[in-house]
Amino acid sequence: MKHLKKFNPINENHTHENDVDIIIDTMQDFLDDDRNILFKSPIDDMRYQDYIAKNSNYLGFKPILNTGSRIRSQFSIVFQDIKDYSDFLSVSNQMQSVFGRLKDEDWTMYDMKIGTTLAPLYQGDVKFTFLSFYFSKPDQKLEEEFKWPDEEDLKKAFDKYGLSNLSFDYSNTEVSIEFDSNSYNCKVSNSVEELFELICNRFGFESYDYTSGDYKVTFYV
DSSP: OEEOOOOOOOOOOOOHHHHHHHHHHHTHHHHHTTOOEEEEOSSOEEOHHHHHHTOHHHHHOOSEEEOSSEEEEEEEEEEOOOOSHHHHHHHHHHHHHHHHHHHTTTOEEEEEEEEEEOOOTTSOOOEEEEEEEEEEEEEEEOSSOOOOOOHHHHHHHHHTTTEEEEEEEEOSSEEEEEEEEOSTTOOOOTTHHHHHHHHHHHHTOSEEEOOTTOSEEEEEO
16 A cells, blocks of 8 residues: 655645745746756646746646645656756755755655666666656645545546546545556556556545556545
8 A cells, every 4th residue: 555645734825826936936046047847746737938928837736735635735846857967966966955945935855756768788878867856745634524536537637647448436435446558568657656646646535555567546535
């Protein structure tokens, strides 16, 4: 069983605009250098150009989200232009000030992931595909009953990861979802657990249970 990070209650007073402004402000030095950065939230992803334009991606980027039963706060910063190992070290060092400024706003970095592509033997250095930093705030439990997500919303989320033909089996405290894979070999991608974590964060589930390679996942309230 996969348990999401547990948090303590908080009071949240910022508006959506305040929250996004703070995140952008902490990253302004990188953005002024035209770094290729993607900001990810459980609802939508945003680039700096979206923030400037105040378009639908900006409106959909919600680092703080009311899921119905709790306020959940989570987002990630993804560098998509890491040139080499020296650049990786430089970005990591520069991010220390970002960590400090976000911590002043109660954001904590809880994970970091690096994507690489191995170069052919003796034909060059390792290639970096991304560098991601993950941030969260304490959950705030609301005095409301859990609201089950709309099945159409779940189908849209699963479809983005190449999963379709969803069937649902509910109990009082969980929902099991069976699905098919649209991949050419009908196998489930190794990145599918990113989807399940997103579902938990977006809709307020406490945890999920999934075995790699299966075509069924269970979410717990």
